[in-house]
Amino acid sequence: MNRLFLVVTSSILFLTGLTAQKKDITLEEIWGGAFRTEYMDALRSMNNGKEYTVLNFSRNPQGSSLDKYDYKTQKKVATIVASNDAIPFFTSYEFSNDESQIILATEIEPIFRHSRLGVYYVYDVKSKELVKISDDKIQEPELSPDGTKVAYAKENNLYLFNLKTKQTTQLTTDGVAGSIINGITDWVYEEEFAFVQAFAWNSSGTKIAFLKFDESNVPNFSMDVYGQDLYQYQYQFKYPKAGEENAKVSLHMLDVSSGAISEVNLGNPYYIPRIKWMNNADYLSVRTLNRHQNIMKLIAVNAKDNSTEVLLEETDEAYVDVTDDLTFLEDDSFIWTSERDGHNHVYLYDQDGKLMNQITKGPWEVTHYYGYDQANDRIFYQSTENGSINRDVYHISSNGSDKTRLTNKEGTNGASFSSDYSYFINTYSSATTPYEFTLHKASNGKKVADIKDNKALLEQLEGYNLAKKEFSTxxxxxxxxxxxxxxxxxxxxxxxxxxxxxxxxGPGSQQVANRWGGANDYWHQMxxxxxxxxxCVDGRGTGFKxxxxxxxxxxxxxxxxxxxxxxxxxxxxxxxxxxxxxxxxxxxxxxxxxxxxxxxxxxxxxxxxxxxxxxxxxxxxxxxxxxxxxxxxxxxxxxxxxxxxxxxxxxxxxxxxxxxxxxxxxxxxxxxxxxxxxxxxxxxxxxxxxxxxxxxxxxxxxxxxxxxxxxxxxxxxxx
The missing domain is CATH 3.40.50.1820 (Alpha/Beta hydrolase fold, catalytic domain)
Structure with a gap:
């Protein structure tokens, strides 16, 4: 019989100090937002690597502004665009490659977990001109690399809007609800492969690669919506349950100038969970999976003639995870992550898919791959090197030398890097410390500035009866x-x-982690x-071990x-x-x-x-x-x-x-x-x-x- 080991790795005080005056947490406070945590809104590094943008919102009156900040001083240097009488309230944005134009999203209507419909505009930063892409609600608008066109999806088809002529061209015509989807994923791809936009421009703007889903034979799922009316109604969508037929997915190449579309022969793959153009505008990378998901191929497609070459094949007795951990270097050699040695690590391959080097090694997991600074030969990643319940950020050279730990607080550290990898914003929390946001140098991790913290929340919680959160094995x-x-x-x-x-x-999940908790933690405290x-015990099947x-x-x-x-x-x-x-x-x-x-x-x-x-x-x-x-x-x-x-x-x-x-x-x-x-x-x-x-x-x-x-x-x- 197993003996019980309570090896306390850190007996962490959620908050200390007990007095007779202290209050107990109530459900009304938890769900009324009394313990709301301050976060940093999503930021995006500018191309120069010295500035970043944040989308800020105001309540009275309701408004939104896209503001530019200096990394070093943390001060706002400009407002790029703000909603007003002429510019509608927008809730997300996307820059063109050269940052001269911005797609603004308005009137957003969610569909499933990630997908949404909206009315979108293109804003010209210099001229301040605002152009509506379509009067209808559309999905996933994407500017061409030269900023002259926008590709988007509407009602299962792809369209092209010319910003100069204001003309719209329908690129595909066979899209039908419940049958054919062009350029947008079906329900199961969106839910499980976590992407919606299934089309992509090449770097020269001459080609658009896209996926087509034929879900004609996928069984319908229906559920009653009760609502407020006299009769409920049925909501139906295609949902393939285990063992049933999936959508047939195929890869297609569109020539933008001629409008010609050709199908790429990938050898009848079961799933195509990722497409990504290489730096060479003539080459597309495609990942395919068999139905068991234990054989993944990375395929190079020559867009000139649609010929293909298998660069890499990953196999596993169980399954191979789909991630976004793929970076093409200038010569299209590439960085990739794999569990092939028993733990998730970073690997470097040449243009032909030949292994050059396993970059990280050890009985720990790379939990996030951030990217590669080619100028300084630094790969940035997050890992469990400091214990499976903790996370730290590191950089390492492509030959596996000069590893540097960039974060030093025990707990959960995550990073958002400037585009030139000169700075990163560290998001830190632990079981005792709610989220802190600090600016650091990416070369050595040295802190440059404090940005935002939750000291006010900590002070508020000092008035409550709160227990220790004890970590052990x-x-x-x-x-x-x-x-x-x-x-x-x-x-x-x-x-x-x-x-x-x-x-x-669930497989690969983690609940026992040294990070600030959410609503369930407050309830457990109560x-x-x-x-x-x-x-809480993370048993076999969970992740990061x-x-x-x-x-x-x-x-x-x-x-x-x-x-x-x-x-x-x-x-x-x-x-x-x-x-x-x-x-x-x-x-x-x-x-x-x-x-x-x-x-x-x-x-x-x-x-x-x-x-x-x-x-x-x-x-x-x-x-x-x-x-x-x-x-x-x-x-x-x-x-x-x-x-x-x-x-x-x-x-x-x-x-x-x-x-x-x-x-x-x-x-x-x-x-x-x-x-x-x-x-x-x-x-x-x-x-x-x-x-x-x-x-x-x-x-x-x-x-x-x-x-x-x-x-x-x-x-x-x-x-």
Whole structure:
């Protein structure tokens, strides 16, 4: 039997000091925004590397301005454009390559997670002329490299707007809703490969490469929208569930001058998750994947004749991750990241795909690749070299020498670099420190200036009863698992407390991290103040501890992760101050799948569970995500069904709360409906809540306050 190891790597005070006058956190404060954290709005480095732009908003009257700041002084030097009587309120922007023009986005209407429709304008910085691209709402407008044209998508087709003649040309004509999409990704690509714009200009503006999706044979998914009218209506879209047919995707090349379109023969790939032009305007890089997603090819396409050459092939027994970690150097040699040695590291290849050097090495993970400063031969990256719960920023030369750590505070450090890599803005936080933004020299990490912090929030929180967030490891099933714990503020080791566990547990995820928490952390603090011990354990299958630790769950989602949560609960229950008869667990999405399985398979360990928007069978989830880890149901039926909780509802003994939104386009409410039916037929009593028209996030108005009030009451009544 495993012994319990509480090796405290850092017993971190969330905030210290207790007095009788201190208050407890309330749900109304959490969801009313009382503890809102100050962030830096997204900034963009100017081409000169000395200045950056920030989009600022005003409330009264509502307005937006694109302002330019000096990196060194941090002072605003100019307003480039601001909304006024002639320029509508804009919510995002994109510069042309030479920064002489800006695309401004207005009247934005979200579609899915990343996609949106909007009315877009081109603003000329010098002449101050504003030109509307289209009277209709469009998607993903992109200026040509010379700034004379805009390519965009509308109603599944691609268009070209000429800024000089003000003429619009329709480039594709076969786009049909629910059938053919040109230049924009379908639902599953957007959700799982995380991009929407599926077209790209080459550097000379002579070619546009684009993807075409034929989703004619993809099954329809429909959900009722209840709204406020007399009758509800059905919302339908194409959603390929595991084992079903995906859209057929193909790559096409458009010659801008002639309008001619030709298809590129890539050998019938199953997925095309990325396209990116090289520096040479005649060459496009394309990544393809097989259906199992364990063979990725990087292909060079010659745009002159559409001939292809495989530059690189990545294989893995489980799967190969799709990232944006690809930089082409001046000669089109390239930098790439891979898990091929067991950890994610940075590699350098020549133009022909021959490996030149593995740049980073070690039993740690590169967690973010920022880019390459060719002038000074410096590759910038973030990694877990200082422990898997921490992040630091480094630079290293392309031959693997001269590694320099650029951040020095223990916790989570991230960077945003100037375009010439002379400066970076460091975003830092830890379990005790809310976000701080500081300016540093990229050569050595020396701090140049403080930009923004959250000292006011820290001072505000000094008036509250807040517990310590203790980081440790726990030995479970032969692995040292990362864990954090909140104990009640007035903790007495001679008393017994109920244990309430939280987790997510999805492949490659991380919950136990030394960073500032969000709303759930405040809620956990609130529960700790009321006498609960909160624990979170990142079990097998989670990320940042090497390929094998992450991919051990392959073909068996929900098996090893659930075993680890049950075992961790049992080990923690051996502690003298934990009441073994009062153990609960909760989670959202993948975490809801986990908590549901935990109270069934661990019915001798858990007395209570809450599942929010859970998957209850991976047969109901999308192809790209599910098959990456499980292959298809036709190939791996037992992997799907042995860990599907509605197949063993009779195991329920404890108290169970199930929550879902009917408007969830991601994890469909079907998952909860099938779970409910299984429990009813097994004659098992449970509690449930359905939120009409709410999506996977279950928010809007008082929805979150209502949900967390319901969960809090359920915990108090049943734990």
């Amino acid at each position: 726990i030995s479970i099933n032969g692995n040292e698992l990362n864990m954090y714990m909140y104990k009640p503020v007035d903790f007495d080791p001679n008393k017994e407390y109920p244990l309430f566990m939280f987790q997510y547990s 529960l700790a103040a009321e006498g609960y011990i909160i624990a 090497g390929r094998d630790f992450k991919k051990v769950t392959q073909l068996e989602l929900g098996k090893y992760e659930v075993e680890d949560q049950i075992a961790a609960a049992k080990e923690l229950s051996k502690l003298p101050y934990i009441d073994a008869e009062r153990t609960g667990i909760w989670g959202w999405s993948y975490g809801g799948f986990m908590s549901t399985n935990a109270i069934l398979k661990g019915n001798d360990t858990f007395e209570m569970a809450i599942a929010v928007a859970p998957v209850t069978s991976w047969r109901f989830y999308d192809t790209v995500y599910t098959e990456r880890y499980m292959q298809t149901p036709q190939e791996n039926a037992s992997g799907y069904d042995d860990n599907s909780p509605f197949n063993y509802p009779e195991l329920l003994k404890g108290k169970y709360l199930l929550v879902h939104g009917t408007g969830d386009d991601n994890v469909h409410v079907q998952n909860s409906m099938r779970m409910i039916e299984a429990l009813v037929q097994a004659n098992k009593q449970f509690d449930w809540a359905i939120y009409p028209d709410r999506n996977h996030g279950i928010y809007g108005g008082n929805t979150r306050l209502h949900l967390y009030t319901k969960m809090t009451n359920f915990i108090k009544e049943n734990l």
